[in-house]
Structures are given as C-alpha cells and as structure tokens.
Amino acid sequence: MHFKKLVVVFLIFNLAFQVKAQRAYDIITKYTSFIGGADNWKKVQSIVSKGTYNYNGIEFPFTSYSKAPNLYKYIVPLKRKYFAQSFDGQTGWKIDAFKGQTNKTMLNGQDALAMMNEADVELESPFINYLQKGHVALLQGVDIVEGAACFKVLFTRRNGDSATYYFKQNNFELVKKQAPSKNTEIEKNILDTYYRDYRTVEGITIPFIQESKNNNQPVLTITIKKISINRPIADAEFKP
Numbered sequence: 001m002h003f004k005k006l007v008v009v010f011l012i013f014n015l016a017f018q019v020k021a022q023r024a025y026d027i028i029t030k031y032t033s034f035i036g037g038a039d040n041w042k043k044v045q046s047i048v049s050k051g052t053y054n055y056n057g058i059e060f061p062f063t064s065y066s067k068a069p070n071l072y073k074y075i076v077p078l079k080r081k082y083f084a085q086s087f088d089g090q091t092g093w094k095i096d097a098f099k100g101q102t103n104k105t106m107l108n109g110q111d112a113l114a115m116m117n118e119a120d121v122e123l124e125s126p127f128i129n130y131l132q133k134g135h136v137a138l139l140q141g142v143d144i145v146e147g148a149a150c151f152k153v154l155f156t157r158r159n160g161d162s163a164t165y166y167f168k169q170n171n172f173e174l175v176k177k178q179a180p181s182k183n184t185e186i187e188k189n190i191l192d193t194y195y196r197d198y199r200t201v202e203g204i205t206i207p208f209i210q211e212s213k214n215n216n217q218p219v220l221t222i223t224i225k226k227i228s229i230n231r232p233i234a235d236a237e238f239k240p
Contacts, residue, residue: 024137024153028127030172036204038128044068044204046233047123051208051224055098062222066123071238088238104240126157134158142169145176146194173198174207181214189214202229 032038046067053062053076060083065073073086081097092107126135140152143166150166163179174195181191191214195207208224 020138020140021136023139025131027139027151027153027167027172028130028137031167031174032125032128034172034174034205035125036200040203041124041128043230044123045230048228048231048233049224050226051222054218054221054223056219065233065237067233067235067238068123070123071233071235073238086238086240088235088240091240093240106240126155130155140164148175150175191219192216201227204229 035041046065048066049062049064051062053060060076060078062074062076064075065071069089071087071089074084076083076097078097081102082095083097085094086092087107093104094107095101095104126133127137130137135158136156138154140154143150143152145166149169151169151172153165153167154162155165156162161179163177165174166176166178167174176195177193179191179193181189191212194211194213196209196211198205198207200206206224206227210222211218212220
C-alpha cells in the first residue's frame with residue numbers, strides 16, 4: 001500500500017509538472033510571435049545598436065555589436081578612455097574605465113559565463129526553440145508588474161542558471177526578468193530588469209529601453225537610439 005501511495009503521489013506530481021510546462025510552452029510560443037516569430041529571427045545574423053547608457057545617474061553613449069551565434073561587444077566611451085566588454089564565442093574580456101582600468105582583463109570559465117549572463121550575448125532569444133536547446137520553462141502563476149497582470153514563468157537554462165520572467169497576459173509582451181546578479185559589485189543580489197518601448201525593426205520586435213534595479217533602486221538604464229540589422233561585422237571585432 002505504501003508503494004502504491006508513492007506511485008500515486010509521483011503521478012500527481014508528474015502531471016502537475018507537465019501542466020505547468022505545457023502552459024509555459026504556450027505562453028512562450030505567443031511571446032515568440034510577439035517579437036516577430038522564429039523565422040524572422042533566424043534571418044538575423046547581426047545587430048548593431050547605438051544609444052545611451054545611464055549608470056547610477058551618469059549618462060554615456062554606447063555602441064553594442066552582436067553576431068550569430070553568440071559573439072558580443074559593448075563599448076562606452078569615458079573621458080578618452082572607455083568601458084568595454086566582449087565575448088568572441090569562447091573567451092571574454094573587459095576594460096573598466098569606471099574603475100580606472102586601461103588594460104584588457106581576460107575572462108575565462110565562470111567569469112566569462114557571468115559576463116554572458118549579464119549581457120545576454122545570444123543574438124537569438126533563448127526562448128526561441130528553447131526545448132531543442134535543452135532549456136526548461138514552468139508556469140509559476142500570475143503576478144502584477146507595474147499595474148499589469150502577468151504570467152510568471154521560471155526559465156532554467158541547460159547550464160542550470162534560472163531566472164523568472166513576467167509576460168503580460170493581454171499581449172504576451174515580456175516586461176520583467178528577475179535573477180540573481182553575477183556582477184561582482186552586487187553579486188547574488190536579485191536584479192530586476194524591466195523591458196519597455198518595444199519597436200519593430202525589419203520584422204523583429206525589440207525593447208528599446210532596459211532598466212535594471214537592485215532592491216528597487218535603479219542601477220542601469222540602457223536606451224537604444226538606433227539599430228542596424230544584418231550589418232557586416234568581422235569576427236576580429238570581438239577579439240581582445
């Protein structure tokens with residue numbers, strides 16, 4: 001009898017898991033349509049963005065380069081110096097003029113992964129074909145974000161990193177991401193990132209404003225002014 005009870009409990013738990021997973025899948029499918037659809041995103045091989053980077057109330061211009069599948073570079077000029085971070089597909093590096101650095105610091109292993117986590121270096125959204133990528137999504141319920149009812153979805157990547165995402169119920173727009181920060185200055189604190197001002201450029205829909213907060217205090221706001229899709233970028237651009 002004890003064994004039968006365990007089997008029943010397991011079946012109930014498994015069914016609940018499947019229901020949460022299926023509902024999350026449906027939400028993410030509609031979100032994928034909201035951002036332009038998987039087919040349009042598959043056509044995107046590079047994105048170059050220019051805009052402003054507001055860090056703790058101080059504003060700077062920035063340029064970011066993204067190239068399929070996961071090459072990334074971000075530059076912020078600062079009084080004849082610059083903050084930069086880059087990932088060439090295998091190795092990351094950075095220069096932090098905010099800390100007086102003038103030489104490149106190489107990032108390997110967990111440091112490179114941390115940079116990837118903070119920067120979202122993947123050109124294609126991790127939600128697109130996420131099951132084939134080995135990621136898992138589960139619906140956690142419904143919550144209110146800035147006055148809007150949102151689906152709350154726990155998303156766990158293949159490497160074990162998890163984040164909670166909030167999608168508006170009325171149109172499946174992603175409005176918030178909540179995850180432990182891997183930035184060394186606020187490591188392990190919860191970082192809330194809000195996505196706003198969605199615009200469609202050449203068939204894909206992108207948030208032109210991303211605001212990150214720690215304990216409800218603004219840390220970083222990225223505002224895009226211009227985006228170029230499929231502009232040629234040499235791989236050497238991302239090298240140290």
